[in-house]
Amino acid sequence: DSGVTQTPKHLITATGQRVTLRCSPRSGDLSVYWYQQSLDQGLQFLIQYYNGEERAKGNILERFSAQQFPDLHSELNLSSLELGDSALYFCASSVGVARETQYFGPGTRLLVL
Amino acid sequence: DQQVKQNSPSLSVQEGRISILNCDYTNSMFDYFLWYKKYPAEGPTFLISISSIKDKNEDGRFTVFLNKSAKHLSLHIVPSQPGDSAVYFCAASAYTGANSKLTFGKGITLSVRP
Numbered sequence: 153d154s155g156v157t158q159t160p161k162h163l164i165t166a167t168g169q170r171v172t173l174r175c176s177p178r179s180g181d182l183s184v185y186w187y188q189q190s191l192d193q194g195l196q197f198l199i200q201y202y203n204g205e206e207r208a209k210g211n212i213l214e215r216f217s218a219q220q221f222p223d224l225h226s227e228l229n230l231s232s233l234e235l236g237d238s239a240l241y242f243c244a245s246s247v248g249v250a251r252e253t254q255y256f257g258p259g260t261r262l263l264v265l
Numbered sequence: 266d267q268q269v270k271q272n273s274p275s276l277s278v279q280e281g282r283i284s285i286l287n288c289d290y291t292n293s294m295f296d297y298f299l300w301y302k303k304y305p306a307e308g309p310t311f312l313i314s315i316s317s318i319k320d321k322n323e324d325g326r327f328t329v330f331l332n333k334s335a336k337h338l339s340l341h342i343v344p345s346q347p348g349d350s351a352v353y354f355c356a357a358s359a360y361t362g363a364n365s366k367l368t369f370g371k372g373i374t375l376s377v378r379p
Binding site for chain 1: 269296297299301306307308309310311314316354356358360361362363364365366367368369370371372
């Protein structure tokens with residue numbers, strides 16, 4: 153158990169809908185990261201927040217957005233969902249902001265029908 | 266453009282023998298490398314890391330070697346155990362001081378035969 157929690161574990165929704173994935177980092181960690189793992193793909197970095205502030209953006213679609221709240225939990229919002237958005241979404245956390253070991257949650261499996 | 270490559274999708278070894286998992290990278294700005302292990306239905310678990318100022322780092326049965334000139338790293342597991350059967354991801358980052366984005370390879374599935 154890494155100490156990172158993610159909810160929900162599974163999500164099934166329809167195209168065009170909007171969903172919110174939630175992540176609670178390990179106690180004491182200030183950075184939160186979001187990654188997407190599609191079929192046959194490695195983990196693709198989406199975005200990093202540090203203490204509420206966006207620090208890095210990867211290949212995150214404009215239909216996706218994220219935020220980190222004052223209690224340090226983070227939410228990833230996916231809107232206008234398409235079939236290709238079906239994937240595993242992982243959250244990770246670390247203590248600091250740079251050159252950090254990241255600890256991953258169990259993931260949310262999203263299926264868009 | 267894949268900056269971190271794990272060219273062998275799978276590896277099978279006998280219990281007790283050495284497992285060697287390879288990883289190549291193309292971005293010369295990468296200076297911190299990590300290996301993660303992933304079981305089905307779980308998130309990746311951190312195994313071991315190495316900074317570019319070193320060429321070897323050891324932790325129990327796991328050793329990571331870094332060859333900067335070849336832009337190559339490898340993970341050695343000795344001795345291999347059936348519980349090591351999992352997908353292994355190599356990851357890399359470039360120090361910016363402002364963030365810690367990891368670039369992952371596609372993973373290698375290791376099977377350790379009893």
